[in-house]
Amino acid sequence: MPTLHIINKAPDHPRFPACLRALAEDDTLVLIENAVMALVFESLPLPPCYALRADVNARALSESSVTGVKMIGYAGLVVLTETHQRVMNW
């Protein structure tokens, strides 16, 4: 069963690489809150994932800074929780 992983930790938090390691093939990753700093954290390559637009904008980051990262709003995050029966919050 694909899992939706939602992470709010900054990329230099130990939970962040732990979350990336836990991602299975069909899983989906969403960056929220401080986790969106990963868009400008070059030492940690990101898999294709989503980032919460409000949190990206709040930190004055560019929405197009990393290819493979799609911007979503809260409505989009709700849709992802609809399509994933399992949600993991990191």
Added chain:
Amino acid sequence: MTRSPALSYTLVISGAPYTSQAPQSALAFAKALISGGHKLDRVFLYGDGVYLASSLVTPPSDEVNWTQLWSEFLMQTRTPAVACIASALRRGILDSAEQTRYEQPASNIAEPFEMAGLGDWVEATMTSSRILYFLPTD
């Protein structure tokens, strides 16, 4: 894409207002899930998240009062909200029953929050379709 049937959600907030973004993110998500046609079963405050239930929160006038915003939202949507009693008591969040029981000079839980045990959370894990956690960031 066909719309999935309505789901029910429990949101657990364990990050405190002003030291984490948890109450803010959870409120935005709560509004979005209701706009999406889903049901918000319950909001559960745990750990430092119980600070959201303090009616004495008094931020400067140019800052957001998260307790007030949450209280208004919960009352408008008639959503039950509970603070974990074990987390709340040790952080100085009391309702009038606990004030009496522990002979404290005041109670301060904000309406419509209530005190409850972890049993409420266990029930939520069995009855809600989805449980989301809004955690501290450190």
